[in-house]
Amino acid sequence: MKSKKLILTTINAKKTLYSGTADNLAAIAPNIPMALLHSYLTSKEIPVETIDSESEGLLIDDLINRLLEESPAIVGVIASGANPSASTMSMVGGIEFFKKVNKLKEKSFTTFIWGPHPTVLSKRTLLDTGADYVIKGEGYDTIVDLYKKVVEKNNGCAIPGLAYFENDKYMETTPPLLVDVDKLPMIDWGYKKPGIYRAHNWHCFGPEINNRTPYAIVWTSMGCPYPCDFCCINNLFGKRTFRFRSIKNVVAEIDILVNKYSVKHIKILDELFIIKHKRIDEFCDMLKERNYDLNMWCFARADTITPDILKKIKKVGMNWIAYGFESPDKDVLKNTNKRLTVDFDEVIKMTRDAGINICADVIVGLWNDDASTIERMKEFLFKHEFEWINIYPAFAFPGSNFYNDLLQQGIITEPGDWSIYSLYGYDCKPLHSKYLTSEQILRYRDDIFNEYYRDTRILNMLEKKFGTETRKHVEGMTSIKLRRKILGD
Numbered sequence: 001m002k003s004k005k006l007i008l009t010t011i012n013a014k015k016t017l018y019s020g021t022a023d024n025l026a027a028i029a030p031n032i033p034m035a036l037l038h039s040y041l042t043s044k045e046i047p048v049e050t051i052d053s054e055s056e057g058l059l060i061d062d063l064i065n066r067l068l069e070e071s072p073a074i075v076g077v078i079a080s081g082a083n084p085s086a087s088t089m090s091m092v093g094g095i096e097f098f099k100k101v102n103k104l105k106e107k108s109f110t111t112f113i114w115g116p117h118p119t120v121l122s123k124r125t126l127l128d129t130g131a132d133y134v135i136k137g138e139g140y141d142t143i144v145d146l147y148k149k150v151v152e153k154n155n156g157c158a159i160p161g162l163a164y165f166e167n168d169k170y171m172e173t174t175p176p177l178l179v180d181v182d183k184l185p186m187i188d189w190g191y192k193k194p195g196i197y198r199a200h201n202w203h204c205f206g207p208e209i210n211n212r213t214p215y216a217i218v219w220t221s222m223g224c225p226y227p228c229d230f231c232c233i234n235n236l237f238g239k240r241t242f243r244f245r246s247i248k249n250v251v252a253e254i255d256i257l258v259n260k261y262s263v264k265h266i267k268i269l270d271e272l273f274i275i276k277h278k279r280i281d282e283f284c285d286m287l288k289e290r291n292y293d294l295n296m297w298c299f300a301r302a303d304t305i306t307p308d309i310l311k312k313i314k315k316v317g318m319n320w321i322a323y324g325f326e327s328p329d330k331d332v333l334k335n336t337n338k339r340l341t342v343d344f345d346e347v348i349k350m351t352r353d354a355g356i357n358i359c360a361d362v363i364v365g366l367w368n369d370d371a372s373t374i375e376r377m378k379e380f381l382f383k384h385e386f387e388w389i390n391i392y393p394a395f396a397f398p399g400s401n402f403y404n405d406l407l408q409q410g411i412i413t414e415p416g417d418w419s420i421y422s423l424y425g426y427d428c429k430p431l432h433s434k435y436l437t438s439e440q441i442l443r444y445r446d447d448i449f450n451e452y453y454r455d456t457r458i459l460n461m462l463e464k465k466f467g468t469e470t471r472k473h474v475e476g477m478t479s480i481k482l483r484r485k486i487l488g489d
Contacts, residue, residue: 004151005047005072006143008034011060012053013093025477026424028055028198029082032217032269033115035192037078039185040140046147055196060097064104072109073151075101076143077131079115082217084233084271085397087117091128091418098129110150114139116235120399122163123170124414134163137175138236140184181222181243186253189216189261199265201473202359202388203297203320205466209473212265216257219269220250220283226272226301227401229337230326230363233271235399242272247282251290258292268298274313274321275304287316295319297359302347303340310354321351322359322390328380329373332366337401348384360386364448365394365441367402369433378448385461389452393430393438393445395421402431426483439486446482453478 010031034050041048049070053063067075077097079090094113101107114135118125122134135142142161148154161175194214204212223241224233234240257263274280287294294317302323310321325344327333333340351358362377381389396403396412406412412431415421420429430445432438452458453474463471483489 003047003071003073005049005070006041006074006076006147006151007049007051007067007070007072008037008076008078009051009063009067010034010053010078011063011090011093011097012056012058013090013096014054025201025480027082027200027203027212027215028196029215029267030055030192030194030197030217031078031080032082032187032219033080034078035187036184037076037114037139037143038191039187041143041147042188043185044144046144050191052192060093060100063097064100067101067109068104068106074110074112074147076135077111077113077129079113079117082267082269084116084231084235085395085421087115087232087235088397088418088421090115091117091125092422095128095418098131102130110146112143112146114143116232117398119175119238120232120235122172126163126165126170132164134172136161136163136172137238138179140179141176175238178237178241178243181245182249184245186249186256189253189256194257194261194263199267201477203265203267203295205357205387205462205470205473207467208265208295209466209470214261214263215265215267216261216263217267217269218250218253218257220245220247220273220279221270224271226339227337228339229401229405230366230394230397231271232397232399232403244279247279247286250283251286254287254292254294255290258290258294264293264295266294266296268296271299272301272304273298274300274309276306276309280309281312284312284316292317297322299324301340302344303342305347305350307350307354310350310356314354314356318356320357320359320388322361323347323351324361325380326361326363327366327369327373327377329369329376332368332373335368336366344380345384357387358384359388359390360384361390361392363392363394364445365430365433365436365438367394367433368435369394369441370435374436374444374448378451381448381452382455382458385458387462387465389449391445391449392423393428393441394433396431397421406431424482426485428484429486442484443487446484446487450478 038050080087111131112133113131118134119136125134145159160173163172194216197215199212199215222243225242296318297320299322419427429438430441
């Protein structure tokens with residue numbers, strides 16, 4: 001018997017996207033957008049269930065069998081992840097899922113797909129997946145209205161925020177206004193169960209390296225006010241935006257995570273958490289009162305920190321900051337519209353003086369990169385002996401200025417397969433630069449990462465700072481070879 005339930009689900013494509021790093025190295029992260037949708041729909045008295053296929057290790061065929069058993073009225077696929085670019089990568093599993101579902105004779109549920117990538121490429125997504133609908137934008141009220149249409153047979157006015165085909169004609173409606181983020185219900189962590197999630201390996205360097213659960217992600221803002229050309233964070237919102245959640249609500253959620261679920265490892269989801277704003281003081285003051293033993297990390301721009309801010313956040317358990325350095329070459333950086341003019345050496349010293357570890361995020365293969373600028377980036381990484389480095393090849397993510405401009409100029413074409421965006425996957429194929437091919441850029445990326453974490457000086461630094469177990473973990477990590485199609489592996 002068909003139920004009136006709505007099921008939200010992620011699709012598990014971890015083996016494809018993360019290759020040999022999937023089993024033990026990669027984090028298992030709660031899907032925060034799906035959890036927020038779940039809480040919102042529940043508050044509207046819609047019977048909703050979520051299936052986090054990745055955390056459950058649920059393969060696509062198993063997921064489909066489960067859906068057929070539960071016979072919901074609507075199934076919504078969540079095409080998102082722990083960072084903005086994950087939406088495009090998640091399309092790999094989403095397309096495979098829909099190909100199988102759409103062949104089922106016994107399928108009786110309506111389908112939709114939601115996420116930043118489907119929002120900016122709605123028509124392409126419908127063609128890729130064969131879903132009944134794409135939810136455009138944040139989706140909260142759009143999904144409520146769609147539920148009423150499908151289940152309650154409410155066929156009134158057109159629903160804002162939908163894309164679909166009607167008699168082979170593409171149709172779309174404008175998404176509703178953005179929600180007041182402070183009116184969103186808190187995530188139900190009793191439902192999400194932090195004990196099934198696992199922090200990043202580097203986040204737990206030290207005594208916790210083999211104790212990466214329970215784990216949670218907390219959000220304090222949505223969007224970002226900066227216009228970096230390579231970023232797609234504002235895809236979902238339709239414009240550049242930066243909206244704050246009240247710090248009281250944020251800390252109330254941390255209270256629940258710590259006191260009820262014994263969570264220690266927490267990621268702050270925001271693309272830009274640390275800013276020169278009184279809310280950071282409030283965050284630190286409230287957590288200082290509680291004296292929790294936390295191990296947190298967050299993102300920051302190199303020009304949004306001060307020595308005072310760094311000292312305060314360290315005292316409440318912010319042990320790591322991920323800085324988007326992107327490139328130490330000013331000319332390369334300027335061409336990305338990143339607009340950073342600070343002295344990186346000074347920022348690094350301030351952070352180290354505060355006792356905070358640094359995750360250095362850099363991009364290999366930005367449009368003006370050549371062999372000499374990449375060599376300078378390598379020298380920058382080794383000079384500062386960062387505790388962790390993320391080396392990303394440059395990708396033109398749909399919705400970003402990179403993607404739109406290069407597509408318009410005819411320098412790139414719309415990809416036929418979204419798996420090329422999977423950093424650790426076999427099919428990875430980054431954007432070529434003005435001077436370097438995709439193959440050269442990916443080779444640089446892999447070689448620099450492996451050379452860095454096999455270097456005796458770096459390993460000795462990690463062992464001295466975090467202990468022998470961390471060194472062994474890193475040595476085991478670099479023993480895993482990533483297979484790359486374009487490199488002939």
